[in-house]
Structures are given as C-alpha cells and as structure tokens.
Amino acid sequence: MTKKVLALLMTLALILSLAACGAKTDSSKDGSKGDNAPSASGKSLVVYFSRTGEQDKVGVIEKGNTKIVAEMIAEKVGAELFEIVPKNDNYPTTFDALCDVAKEEQTKNARPEIKDTVENFDSYDTIYLGYPIWWADLPMICYTFLESYDFNGKTIVPFCTHEGSADANTQKKIQTAVPKAEVKEVLAIRGQDAQNDQSGVKKQIEEWLK
Numbered sequence: 291m292t293k294k295v296l297a298l299l300m301t302l303a304l305i306l307s308l309a310a311c312g313a314k315t316d317s318s319k320d321g322s323k324g325d326n327a328p329s330a331s332g333k334s335l336v337v338y339f340s341r342t343g344e345q346d347k348v349g350v351i352e353k354g355n356t357k358i359v360a361e362m363i364a365e366k367v368g369a370e371l372f373e374i375v376p377k378n379d380n381y382p383t384t385f386d387a388l389c390d391v392a393k394e395e396q397t398k399n400a401r402p403e404i405k406d407t408v409e410n411f412d413s414y415d416t417i418y419l420g421y422p423i424w425w426a427d428l429p430m431i432c433y434t435f436l437e438s439y440d441f442n443g444k445t446i447v448p449f450c451t452h453e454g455s456a457d458a459n460t461q462k463k464i465q466t467a468v469p470k471a472e473v474k475e476v477l478a479i480r481g482q483d484a485q486n487d488q489s490g491v492k493k494q495i496e497e498w499l500k
C-alpha cells in the first residue's frame with residue numbers, strides 16, 4: 291500500500307515539476323541563479339544524507355544514491371565531505387518500513403539528532419547539500435542540519451536524488467528554513483542513474499556546475 295501511495299505521489303510531483311520547468315528556465319536567464327560552481331575565493335563543503343539497504347528501483351544497495359552523487363561533486367569541485375549521520379540510527383533497511391518511519395517523522399515535524407558537527411563551519415562559504423527526496427520533501431534530519439548552523443552570508447547549492455518527484459520544490463523549502471542563505475537551483479538526479487549510469491550523472495554534474 292505504501293509503495294502505491296508513494297508511486298502516485300511521485301507521478302503527480304513529476305507532472306507538476308515538468309509543468310514548472312519552463313518557468314524555471316526563464317528565471318535562470320537573469321543570471322541570479324544557476325551559477326553553481328564554487329566561488330573563486332572561498333572554501334566549499336559537500337554535506338549529504340543518504341541510506342543504504344533496500345531502495346526504490348535499485349534493490350539493496352551498499353552505497354547510497356545520494357552518497358554516490360555527493361562524492362562525484364566533491365571530487366569535481368575539490369571540496370571536503372560531511373555525511374549527516376543520525377545520532378541514533380534506527381532507520382529500517384527495508385523500503386516499506388523506511389517509508390513508514392519517514393512519514394511519521396514528517397507528520398511530527400521531527401528533528402532527528404545528528405551524530406557529529408561540522409568543524410569550523412564558518413570557514414566555508416559554499417555548502418553543497420545533498421539529500422534523497424522523502425515524501426516530496428527533504429528528510430527531516432536535513433532540517434536539523436539547516437537549523438544547527440548560522441547560514442548568514444553562505445551559499446547553499448542543493449542536489450537531490452529521487453525516483454520521479456525531481457526536486458520536489460525543495461529549493462523553496464531550504465530557502466524558508468534558512469532565509470539568510472542564498473539558495474541556488476537544485477540538481478535533481480534519478481537514484482537509479484546514480485547506481486547504473488554514472489558517466490551520465492557525471493555529465494549532468496558538469497553541465498550543472500557550468
């Protein structure tokens with residue numbers, strides 16, 4: 291049942307995101323968004339949340355879809371990596387059970403605790419933030435991350451993996467969570483491509499960084 295509800299949600303979200311695509315392209319022409327390359331002067335950090343275990347469309351995976359993309363971006367821009375690891379990692383490793391837990395967290399507007407903190411957060415001026423789309427939103431633990439640091443004057447460059455919802459309007463959600471940051475457009479990658487079409491994903495990253 292959960293899978294059916296999620297599949298319907300993904301299809302609806304895909305239709306909406308395709309409809310919004312034209313508008314996005316136009317707004318990027320003013321040059322205010324879309325330049326996702328790291329700034330010439332400052333340091334960049336790639337922060338990501340990602341799961342192993344059973345995932346949609348890819349079966350049981352040993353390296354999370356978002357982690358694969360995060361590592362590619364970090365290599366490309368020469369940034370350090372920080373993984374958002376839950377303090378108490380009780381997330382199930384089967385897809386349906388994980389969906390249920392994630393839905394409950396979302397309903398409760400939970401803020402799951404994060405195990406580690408980023409050292410010298412102030413020294414970074416560009417934060418690449420990667421996450422899987424969970425129920426057409428960021429996983430709640432990513433909001434914990436966003437609310438744990440001072441993003442005043444920082445640039446957030448979001449990227450996500452998904453199976454149909456594309457970015458699920460998460461640029462706006464991040465901007466609302468951290469109004470003082472400049473939030474760029476989201477790079478949305480299919481989770482199954484991260485596992486099965488890595489050269490294609492590398493090309494998408496290169497285009498996005500231009």
Ligand SMILES: Cc1cc2nc3c(=O)[nH]c(=O)nc-3n(C[C@H](O)[C@H](O)[C@H](O)COP(=O)(O)O)c2cc1C
Pocket residue numbers: 296299300339340341342345346353354355356357385388389390392393421422423424425426427451452453454455456480481482
């Ligand atoms: C709890 C849960 C909810 C999900 N919700 C959506 C969704 O709403 N839309 C979508 O396109 N994909 C959804 N997915 C699929 C994931 O976004 C996709 O498999 C992603 O690549 C997983 O990344 P990871 O391996 O880095 O955790 C969901 C997956 C899970 C586990």
